Structures are given as structure tokens and as C-alpha cells.
Amino acid sequence: MDTGTHIVMGIGLTALATQDPAMAGSFVATATTLVVGSLIPDGDTALKLKDNATYISNHRGITHSIPFTLLWPLLISLFIFTFFKNIDVTHVWLWAQLAVFLHVFVDIFNSYGTQALRPITNKWIQLSVINTFDPIIFIMWCVGIVLWLFGVHPYLAFFPIIALLVVYYIIRFRMQAIIKQQALKQIKQEHNPVKIFVAPTIRFMEWRVAIQTETYDYVGRSFGRNIVFSDKSERHPFPSxxxxxxxxxxxxxxxxxxxxxxxxxxxxxxxxxxxxxxxxxxxxxxxxxxxxxxxxxxxxxxxxxxxxxxxxxxxxxxxxxxxxx
Structure with missing residues (x-):
């Protein structure tokens, strides 16, 4: 997800964490734990300063891997324990672990993906059902924050939103499956598909579609169930x-x-x-x-x-x- 969405997720988790008596000693420490935890895996964005190849090779790579998903909460806990008093470091670690895990988890649903299972496998996990910035998800978290700021109990503000988000993700998977079926139906009588990619755009009903067959590449967009292939090119063997x-x-x-x-x-x-x-x-x-x-x-x-x-x-x-x- 984009940085803005990770921030509002961190604020939402902060609201929930305020209900933990062990985190009641310092709101600043609680907010720091959850917001930093929601952002810290993207610290590799600094690699852009070196060159694109280094950034693309490593962004959402090792910093989103299993070892670092476990390491980040420990570093956050150490920081909080050093600078804040009257707060339970064990609970800080648990909340930080939740924030880091959710960051890595939600990132696997877009087309960029992550190497979340590294070092077990270096394969990029790219489920491609949620755009990098999804306005519906962002707005839903913002609604929860506004309700919380106006005095609504955090559980009442955010638990219904979390439930709605689960339903939303299920709907996106179903939409992707329908578009795949429709796209393959449009070309299957001509060529044998060997690879298909369907990914969302920022618009709810518009998806990107790319299909490779044995002889042609088809690239286009879907608008609802209407799929328009705007580019068709003959495939060639890989360079000798x-x-x-x-x-x-x-x-x-x-x-x-x-x-x-x-x-x-x-x-x-x-x-x-x-x-x-x-x-x-x-x-x-x-x-x-x-x-x-x-x-x-x-x-x-x-x-x-x-x-x-x-x-x-x-x-x-x-x-x-x-x-x-």
C-alpha cells in the first residue's frame, strides 16, 4: 500500500491500543509504536537515492521478509523502552509486531507485491487485487479515525470497518476471477493462453489485463465486464x-x-x-x-x-x- 494508507492504519491501531491498560502510561509512546510499526518496513525507500536497479531489487524485499518482520518490533520496543517510562515493553512489542505484520500482509495484495516468505523463498507474492492506493480503503480508515476523534469508542469505530474491509477484499478477489474468465473467453478460440495478469487500477470497476498466448500478447483494460484489448503483438522467441x-x-x-x-x-x-x-x-x-x-x-x-x-x-x-x- 501507499505511505498514506499505512499511516492511517497506524493511527487506527493506535486508537485500538489505547484500550490496552498496559499501554495507558503514555499516549505518545503508544502512537509512536503503532505508527512507526506501520511504516518501518518501507525504510528501504531510501535506496531510491542510489539507483533504480538497487531500489527495485530490494524494495519490499528483505525489509518485508520473515526475519525483518520479527526484527522490526524488537527494535521499536528497544527504542520505546529507552525513551519512555511507565509502559509495559512486552505489550509494546506485541502491538509493534501487529503493526509490522499488517504492513507486510496488506502489501501482498497489490501487483508490486513483497518477498514476504524470504528466506524460505525469494518469490514475489503479488496477488494483484488491491491497487497500491485504494481510495475506498483509505477513506474507510479515515472514517474510523474521525469517529474516534469525535468520541466514539475505538472498538465501535474500527471493528465494523475491519469487518467491511474483509468483505471488500473478498469482493475484489471475486471481481478479479470474473475478469480473468471473461478475458480468456474473448481470446481462447484464437490462441492457447500461457500466462494471464489481471490487476486493479485506482478506479473500482477498471482493471488492467495482460495475456500471453503461444503466438500473441494481448494488453488492455476492463471496464466492468467489458474488456478492451488496445495492444496486440506477435510473440518472438527470447533473444538468442x-x-x-x-x-x-x-x-x-x-x-x-x-x-x-x-x-x-x-x-x-x-x-x-x-x-x-x-x-x-x-x-x-x-x-x-x-x-x-x-x-x-x-x-x-x-x-x-x-x-x-x-x-x-x-x-x-x-x-x-x-x-x-
Missing amino acids: DDLMQYVKNDKNIKTFLNFSSIYRWQATKLDDDTTEIRLIDLRYLKNGHYSFVAIAHLDEHKEIDHSYIGWVFSEDKLQRKLFAK
């Missing part, structure tokens, strides 16, 4: 080893291959000296442009001149960022 061996270990290309769950590639001869390898994530088509790509330029000696990975929303900006490296 004599070409890929020169780019597969580039950090930007490697990051893309590890992260993207559904993509296609293009190899283009730009001139006598330069060949462009472009990997295109099919999940991010908007206004006719694929915003998440990885590019490598090979010179005549098959050495990489430039490479880039990231989200860019126009071809001009993409080229500027590529050559800025």
Missing part, C-alpha cells in the same frame, strides 16, 4: 544466447527479469554500431505507452554502452534518462 549473454548480467536487465512477472522483449538495430535490447513489462500500459521497461544498448563489440530500468511515462524522457547514465 549469443546476444543475451552480453546483457543478462547487467544489473538493470537482471533486476527486470527477477521482478517482472509478464513481459515481452524487442531487439532493434539502431545503426551499424548499436543494438537495443528492450524488455517491456506488460502490466503497465497507459495511454499507449508502457511505463516500466529495461533497456540496454550494445555497441559493435557487444559491450553495453548504456542501460536503464524504471518507470518513465514518455519515450523522450526514457531516452534522456538512458543517456544520462
